Ligand SMILES: O=C(O)/C=C/c1cccc(O)c1O
C-alpha cells in the first residue's frame with residue numbers, strides 16, 4: 042500500500058491577522074491544492090504528527106513522543122473543541138510496533154491536543170473528527186529535546202508500522218518552518234509562568250483569552266508596520282530542498298542549538314515534517330508533488346505546505 046504526506050505550517054494568527062500583499066490568497070490556493078491531493082489519495086487513515094504548546098503536554102511529565110489512543114482538542118484560538126475520531130486499534134498497533142522497533146514513546150488514553158493538531162485537520166478535512174486519525178505528538182517546544190536523528194528514526198518506525206496495516210495512510214505533519222512566537226520558557230520564568238508550564242491544565246477562559254491576546258497582538262503589531270519576528274527564508278528553503286531530494290539523513294548532523302540559533306525556538310516544529318517524510322521513505326522512493334513557501338511575518342511563520350507520495354512504478 043502506498044503512503045502519502047501533507048505537511049503544513051500552522052499559525053493561530055491566520056484567523057485574526059491579515060498579512061500584507063497576496064499572502065492570504067497564495068496560502069489559500071496552496072491549501073486548496075493540498076486538499077485536492079488528499080482527496081485524490083483517498084486515505085482511510087490519517088496520522089497527524091504535531092506539537093503541543095502547553096495545552097495538553099506539560100513539564101510535570103513531558104514525553105518526547107506520544108501516541109494518543111484517544112484524544113480531545115482544547116479548542117484554542119477558535120479551533121474546534123472536542124474528541125478527534127481516533128482509530129484506537131490503529132493507534133495501539135502503532136504504539137506496539139514503534140516500541141518493538143526500539144523507539145521509546147508514551148501512549149495516552151486521554152491525549153489533549155491544541156491548534157497544532159486541530160488547525161491542519163480543519164483546513165484539510167473540514168473538521169477535527171472528519172477522518173479516522175492516529176495523533177502522534179512530538180515535543181517541539183519544551184526544551185530539552187533529543188537529537189533530531191531520533192525524530193527521523195521515529196518516523197521510520199512509524200512508517201514500517203503503517204505499512205504493516207496495509208491501508209491507505211496519509212501522514213499529516215503540522216508546524217514550522219522558521220519562527221519564534223512569544224511562547225514562555227521554563228528557564229528563568231517567574232513562578233506563576235513556571236507553574237503554568239509545569240501543570241497549566243484547564244486555564245480559566247480569562248487566562249486563555251489573555252494568552253491568545255498576547256500572541257494575536259504580536260501579529261497585529263507586525264501587520265501595522267512594526268519590525269517583524271525573526272524568520273529565516275534561506276534556512277526554510279534549504280529544509281524544503283532536503284525533503285524534496287530525500288536527503289533526510291542530512292538533518293542527523295543538526296544540533297538543537299544550531300536549529301534554534303538559525304531559525305528560532307519554534308523551528309523545532311519541523312521535526313513533525315521530518316518524521317512524516319522518514320515514514321514516507323519506508324514505502325520506497327517518493328516524489329514531492331507540491332511545495333509552497335512564503336515568509337509571513339504577520340503570522341509569525343516561515344509558512345510552508347508540501348505534498349508527497351510514494352513514486353508509482355513506470
Ligand atoms: O500561542 C501559541 O500557542 C502558539 C502560537 C503560534 C504562532 C505562530 C506559529 C505557531 O506555530 C504557533 O504555534
Ligand SMILES: [Fe+2]
Pocket residue numbers: 051092094157216217307310
Ligand atoms: Fe506552533
